Amino acid sequence: MSRVAIHTLGCKLNFSESSTIVRQLEDHGFSRxxxxxxxxxxxxxxxxxxDNADKKCRSTVKRVLKQNPEAYIVVIGCYAQLKPKEISNIPGVDMVLGAAEKFNMIAHLHSLKKEDKPLVHTKNIKETQDFVPSFSLGDRTRSFLKVQDGCDYFCSFCTIPLARGKSRxxxxxxxxxxxxxxxxxxIKEIVLTGVNIGDFGADDDYEETFYDLLVELDKIPGIERIRISSIEPNLLSNEIIDFVALSDKIVPHFHIPLQSGNDEILVKMRxxxxxxxxxxRISRIKQKMPNCCIGVDVIVGFPGESEEHFLSTYQFINALDVSYLHVFPYSERNNTTAKKIPHKVSKADKMDRAERLRILSEKKKRFFYExxxxxxxxxLWEDEKHGDGSMHxxxxxxxxxESPYDSSKVNTIEELPFERINESGLAEAKLPLLNDNIL
Ligand code: SF4
Incomplete structure (x- = not known):
């Protein structure tokens, strides 16, 4: 029993933790x-x-069972912490490990056996206080470095604090x-990941802040780029923005959750x-870094969001100098206060609003690229050859x-002129490269 495979659903933080868990297993004789x-x-x-993420877990279990019905299946991660009973009812699952237990994988695997019911090891999230550092290696030319875990914010729609515990x-x-x-x-690029990374050092026992971390990371020789994956707008201080603007390593790219551009909805979202x-925040960034890329998370169809509320969000974002959007139709979760808010938005309206914002996102991206x-x-060229013979x-x-695949370019940084946008909407340096159609 030595071959182990891992599949990661969700965010960069999960990727960094999966990678660390696999390295632990390899150190103990397992082969990946x-x-x-x-x-x-x-x-x-x-x-x-x-909801989709829950469904993805179920379908992955089914796929694995077809691949090897004799294999053991272990489920970890946020869904495992939140709904261990639900997972233990999925046929084929042998073990469920909660937020703290997943980092004790070696010990738990030794107790694996085929039973009628899976073994479930979870504890109350309030007892999950340890911070387990993680980083990803091997799969990409970038490494995801976990710098923070958990969240103390309790936005009304979010279950992450219940799945990952307090900020640490x-x-x-x-x-x-x-x-x-x-x-x-x-590795040329480190992507800083966490649940609420700007809250680094929020614990009363700490004097250090996220800014202090950036200052020290900036001094590390050998790393050419550091990317801040996502940071809450209220934690993105002038100090941080100004430091990034002067840094040669910390790249001009921010992803800043907005969720709604309407103040009434923002209050309901807590x-x-x-x-x-x-x-x-956007004005400050653009003033200091005019070429900075800014991504925005938005939720549509939050309970009580009327067409007027939505339109004010649309107009708000339309007027912002941002580069792309990640749009999420609101998804109701158990044990959240948003679940109790009346005036639910119909699925059709949610989909319609999401589509309108996705079109706006395309326009924003196009405008930014131009x-x-x-x-x-x-x-920084990545190590993946796409079906059409290209690399990104x-x-x-x-x-x-985008460029024709050339293995000698993988994990190198090349300085190029951005000369055209190709028909896939990607940047190209020279004419013609992969196709001749100029948009
Ligand atoms: S949405 Fe983000 S900031 Fe709000 S509770 Fe969830 S993890 Fe924390």
């Missing part, structure tokens, strides 16, 4: 195989942000040590800011470039 291959143990690292982190010194390890592996603060054409960009890479400000 691809999830599509025959393994003795399949681990599914779940997400529970949307390692010290700056300990985090830097992990970043140095990544630097020693010839977000910690109003729309004016968000506008102020504003960057004719400029030189430093592109990102500029520091998150423009996706």
């Amino acid at each position: 195989v691809d999830f599509a291959d025959e393994a003795d143990i399949y681990i599914i690292n779940t997400c529970s942000v949307t 982190n390692a010290t700056v010194g300990e985090t830097i040590e992990k970043a140095r390890k990544i630097a020693s592996k010839n 977000r910690k800011y109003l729309s004016a603060l968000y506008t102020d 504003s960057q054409m004719g400029k030189l960009h430093k592109v 890479g990102f500029s520091d400000n998150y423009i996706r470039f």
Whole structure:
């Protein structure tokens, strides 16, 4: 019983944790195989942000059972912490491990056996206080470094604090040590991940802040780029923005959850800011870094969101100098206060609003790309050959470039002029590369 495969659903944080768990297993004699291959143990690292994520877990279990009906199946992650009983009723699951227990995988695997009911090891999330550092290696040219876990905010629609516990982190010194390890592996870019990374150091016992962490990360030799994955607008201080603007390593790219552009809805969501603060943050960023890429998360169809509320969000975002949107139709979760808010929005209206914002996102992205054409960009080429023989890479400000695959370019940073947008909507450096159709 030594071949293990892991499948990760959800966010970058899950990817960093999966990678760390697999390295622990390899250190104890397990060999990692691809999830599509025959393994003795399949681990599914779940997400529970949307209903869809729950369904994905179920379908993954079914797929694994077809692949190898004799294999053991272990389910970990947010869904496992939130709904262990529900998972233990999925036929074929042998073990469910909660938020703390997943990092004790070796000990738990030794007790694996085929029973009528799976073994469930979870504890109350309030007892989950440890911070377990993680980072991903091997799968990508970038490494996801977990710098923080948990959240103390309790937005009314969100179950993540119930799945991951209170906000916590390692010290700056300990985090830097992990970043140095990544630097020693010839990785060019570190992506800082967590649940609410701007809250780094919020614990009363800490004097250190997320800003302090950035200052120290910026000094590490060997790492060429550091990307902040996502940060709450109220935690994105002038100090941080100004530091990023002056840094050669921390790239000009922010992803800033907005969720709604309407103040009435923001209050119902229990977000910690109003729309004016968000506008102020975007203005500051663009003033300091005119070429900065800014991504925005938005939820449509939150309970009580009328067409007028939605239109005010649409107009608010339309007026913002942002580069792309991630749009999520509201998904009702158990044990959230939003569930109790009346005036639910119909599925059809949610889908319609999501579609309108997705079209706006395309326009924003196109506008941003056009504003960057004719400029030189430093592109980090990734190690994946696409079906059409192309490879992709990102500029520091998150423009996706495309080029014919060339293995010698993988994990190198090339300075290129952005000359055209191809028919896939990707940036190209020279004419003609993959096709001749100029949009
Ligand atoms: S900030 Fe809000 S949405 Fe984000 S993890 Fe915390 S509670 Fe959830």
